[in-house]
Amino acid sequence: MKIGDTLDMKCRFCGAHEVELFLDLGDQPHCNRLVPPELESVKEPHFPLRVGFCRSCSGVQIDYTIPKENMFSDYPYVSGTTKTLPAHFAETSARLVERYGVARGALVVDIGSNDGTWLKQYAPYGLQTLGVEPASNVAKLANEAGINTWNKFFNEETAAEIVAQHGKAQLITAAGVFFHLEELHSVCRGIKNLLNDDGVFCVQAIYLGGMIENIAFDQVYHEHLCYYTLKSLNFLLNQHGLEVFDVKVVPIHGGSLEAHVGHIGARQISNSVNELAADETAKGLGKIETYQAWAKMVWQLNHDLVDELKKYKAEGRTVYCYGAPAKGATLLNSFKIGSDLVSLAVEKSPLKFGKMIPGVRIPIVDEAQVPRPDAYLVLSWNFIDEFLIKEADYLRSGGEFIVPVPKLRVYSANDIANIEA
Template sequence: MPSEDHGGCRLCGARDLASVVDLGASPPCESFLSAAALEAPEMTFPLHLRVCPECFLVQLPPLIDPAETFTEYAYFSSFSHSWLEHAERFTAGAVERLGLDGDSFVVEVASNDGYLLRNVVARGLRCLGIEPSVNVGEAAREAGVPTLTAFLDEDTGAAVRHEHGRADLVVANNVYAHIPDILGFTAGLRALVADDGWVSIEVQHLLSLIESTQYDTIYHEHFQYYTVATARRALATSGLTVVDVERLPTHGGSIRLWARPAAVAGAPSERMLETLAEEKAAGLHDLSGYAGFARRVEAVRLDLLEFLIQAKRRGERVVGYGAPGKGNTLLNHCGIRPDLLPYTVDRNPYKHGRYTPGTRIPILAPDRIAQDRPDYVLVLPWNLRAELSSQLGYLAGWGGRLVFPIPRLEIVTPEREVIGA
């Protein structure tokens, strides 16, 4: 793993970051193209993952401006049934765990379209979403969720505290990886939370990413990738202490971090200590755990391309399901274009009639699959395997099969998947 100087670690400032995997160059993963844009050039940016040899934060250089990506955003959380159920379970659990009631105040950062806070509203708790994307924030307000259009930093956190009071619970689900200014964002979390309050953060676990070769979750919007150890270091920069960790199946393997202001934090839980020990055993608290990852990524790429090429030679048709950001990393890294994947479908109407960035694959409505009856459906949001296998069970009617590219290539019949889900 050669060391390279690319501006230094954004957490500790160390230089000479070590290479983990170089995925070439691709456009931002959520920059879906209109038909008119197909004749125009696209900007691409290097996608080279590195690890800090001092604090071991895994990171990408901040090559894109979050304001350009998130002001108008294509991702709406409410289009996933399993994600809505996950949010409902979290809300119910948090209310019970923390004893939240009608006097409590809950803030969610990167609250998207209100997918989670609508559960808080339904329970009669005071809440506020902080969401930078204008379009999805408006959808949240239409759903009855109070939402502030803003990026979180220390000033924003202080302004919310001044107007609304300190939060008993601050939720930050799948956003802590999306901000290049870790220190400013973390200071914003501390500004929001009460001195005896809680911060709950969900983020993909780097241990799962490495062990299951989930390299498609590497994209420009994800500026860093966390172990419990590196998340603990980051939160400590503003006086927040991680006291508990839950392991979650979401996004192929995530962690939910429970943190408190240091003065009231107390001792870490046993399951947090166990997770730290597992990370250390995997070599993620030094450089040893990252060796060989690039070779495993290349094997995933070659297996998928070989399948698509052989299917093409046999005259079989393969189409895609889903147009997630992670799918665009996979498609661009593999060089898959409409000759091998003529279209993909997505439940989000915002994406219909658009094209995937870089690879320019048309995105259609889901009913196109039933019309065309393809031989195979390549599932790009593989992390929703159980949910999508159930939705796509009708493929069995004509002998269609599902293809999951990660963590390894699997070709399955939908009816078997439904039985085993």
């Protein structure tokens, strides 16, 4: 298959057979299926990672679906490992409760609730909270922390069970999960049926506009089936009696779309919706040419980053990965960066210690147990400000951060003052 071909699929948004391939990242393993030591000699399965644009509805998506049960029944990522996310969710919770007058005792349902980090932030408001999380290991963490969590996939059937047991929800949230949904239309029907007449669904999803602006192709992986603009999100929701009535782009994860959604006609449409829609049109987010140009920038980044890492190697300087996030597996495998250029990945999550990044097989170790390298390749670039403050002493001692996105840049001690200011 070559760039410009029509992918053999129905569009996830509209069902048309008009999805044109514009970025092919090759066959890759499931990014979050970290390799344990006992499977070091066994090659993990690889699957096509191709991105297409629907000429009918402008929805951007990948074509190959790894079954959700294989990806999410056990999961190595937990939301509470950085300071940034809990703080972000605390701010968002306070804002939602105040703006919509969510009364004490009202039901809040979080879809893909992970370890309960977002739901914990509602404690001061006396709300009834329920998480729905398919990964048994992180659902267990949430329940142990006192956050009522169902270990299920959210869909139309699960929504009906919630209504039967708890009634309808005044607030439904979904952060970092709406692009994961294999049962996309069933989930939307479930939200429609679960939401109170005047209720609000708040969805936060990595914004395709930000991905284009930041060359953040590493946010493409098999778990992320769909990539949203306001236009494509609203097109999807409208099919199920829902609409975006307010929207903004928030800085989390390098730029996320925060859409406030209600039943069609239930709330007045904010100016922010028309303004962002106009901005998307001006930036060409509904045109295939925009994505074709973006793909060329991805391959230029490939060239520049590999050259930079080869320079460190030629100088005899060590480089480790700073973190082993899912997006890092996409970048490393797409650019074929292995342990010859980056020898280790350091982590703070015990769920990842002793395993290897799939495909490239870079070992993951406890960051506290290894000496510092000359430089870190920062794969979780979306938390770079937090990392610069946390690692100020390392940078002052001569260490460096190689940050590939949004623009290849090497940070040193000279950059600390700008962050602290």
